[in-house]
Amino acid sequence: MNRIRLLSASMKIISFIGTISETLCFAAAWYVQRNSGHVLKKLKPAEVNVDLKIEDTTIDEVPVRIYSPLNLSQDKNKYLPAISFYHGGAFYMGSVETHHPITRRLAIQTDFIVISVEYRLAPEHPFPAGVDDCMKVTEYVLDPNNAKKLNLDSKRVAILGDSAGGNLAAVIAMQLANNANSVNVSRIQVLIYPVVQFFDSMLLSYLTSILNIFDFGRASAALEYYLNKTITNDVLINNHTSIEQKKKYHQFVDWSLILNKYQQIYKEPITDNINDDPKVIENTKQYYFQIYHHY
Template structure:
């Protein structure tokens, strides 16, 4: 009996040690966030073990676990009409409000889901729930794009899938088919989906053959650059819940089908060191000492090695491709972007990606709204249904939808 008590006490202590993570005092529902993060870490470590044992790629295994867990979540009753179809060979899911008596055109949102270009689905309960609520709340047609995922496909497949489906939808005859007002269309996405939304918006804004243009873009904690993994938010949130720095670096490497051995060097910016000449023309575009306000810079210092590993960019040149890293775009491109909303969270390595992009857009003459949440964490907007229903998710989602409603 005594041994059992000691064993139980030891197990409890180990569990508490594994789950506990120091968090800022401002964070809402800290213990629930710690439990969510611990669940993610257990899943990731299990999948890494499975990868090592030859059971499959760790991301494919992780997506299987997420899909299995997702089935436990209740699918919301269909408040809107949901249709699965294809746009130019790319799978999409359409959410349409129930028809009004009067025949009017709908406004519309093209939405791209997050998940590190590797995880989640338009059909999963998290994004299905979000897009259903968007369509109902905005009284709008929502197009959710099911782009192909890492590790089966790598950049630029994801970008090309989203671009192809979006261009198809923006054709006048397709908009007419779905009764969409061509002057009231937004493109939007969260995390890696925000990356794809920004990149596609830039690409389409430069195409003189495009008949219709986006009225808005709305980016939710977007990942926009792989140049500097030591921005203040990366340093501050190095071991933050849900998306620690090293995990984000590995997502980038997986996106480009690169070598994991480069990860430790990339964490300390050896891939963009001063002796890597092809990076020099981009430094001003990610100079957070001028693009990020003192409020967010705090006392953090730039990490800019004088010498590094030139072989990283030789092996992964796409790290500097603007289709993968929209923050690297030239000012001449940025000035053609539509009115923009960027949601950022304090507890997020990607906070400064969004803040830098907002500043560069403003300098290019674009009207930008930055919606910053001091007590929220990366990914929170989709966590609004049991058992991951966070108040942070509901507040960020409602604020995002409110801006779209007022501006679209």
């Protein structure tokens, strides 16, 4: 809990500094927030030497960082399982460097080869740039001939991501499963607190969890950066879907499906907002259809 509070406080301070910077025309808020993470990473403790080879390279022109267990990868006839990792950061922050402690530990504790993808970030590179980069790397790794060059087993590749990276992992897994031309498919997808739906932003998981760290303003800004569209807070209070759409799709995000032992802290969220705005609904159709068609 103390770590969550520290993270929440840090993000609020960084967000405030970014807002001040943008207001005074020094630098864009997203630029300040992104680079604050690069400053914090320099404060990390020194790493203990382990039997791990770490290499910064490119795969199909996409920058990656590859972690290989030395004690297992010396046998050139033994191909290792692998993890294709996509970092979080609201689609406009984060990097292989900010998530280095996580990916390094993954490689050490699993004895897997871990490939951390440095996908392009918004707002310079809005959707679908990040998806395309992650797909390039993953398809390369899943190709048996390419996998051998990396000393990994193309039939034992897990797709993993946290937060925004969890969204990317889910998208990549679905695209591979639906693509008849895919050479191979991932065996496992691991989604760590993923961003997987914006149909209902009034779920208690949003109101009591995400907003402790990521308020409505920053959530709206992240969507704007990623989609390269103007997003209003109407989307975040469910005025972007009609009553008919709510009734049709509510079953897929039904809060009552949560295990009974967890429901005690929940009250029924707002799902049938009668204040849905036809103008907002019409304006948001463009980017929703764009995303779904691409996926």
